[in-house]
Amino acid sequence: MRESFNGIEVFAAVxxxxxxxxxxxxxxxxxxxxxxAVARLEERLEVRLFDRTTRSVRLTExxxxxxxxxxxxxxxxxxxxxxxx
Numbered sequence: 001m002r003e004s005f006n007g008i009e010v011f012a013a014v015x016x017x018x019x020x021x022x023x024x025x026x027x028x029x030x031x032x033x034x035x036x037a038v039a040r041l042e043e044r045l046e047v048r049l050f051d052r053t054t055r056s057v058r059l060t061e062x063x064x065x066x067x068x069x070x071x072x073x074x075x076x077x078x079x080x081x082x083x084x085x
Contacts, residue, residue, distance in 0.1 A: 008070050010034055011049060015067045019057055036058035 007063035014034060024031045042049050049063035059067060 006060060007037045007044070009035040009074065010065065011041055011063075012074055014038060014050065014057065015059055015063065 010023065010029075011029055012029065014020055017026060017037050019021040020034045020038070022031075024034045024043065029037075038049065045066070047062045047066075048060050049066060051058045051060055
């Protein structure tokens, strides 16, 4: 379960940062680890979340819909964690 949550966190970071490299820096991970986490998430969901080229990363339509749903959930989880800390 935690791996799924991490994959979603990584996905959201890439979507918000606009690049795998920037997301990796933000999360203190390697670009390779970020790419693998996103690839595993895409495999689990059986959908492509990003259109990737050597120069850009853009959310697919499915990625945009997924992002809209998971951002509030991640924010709620962070709020719940801070309330119990």
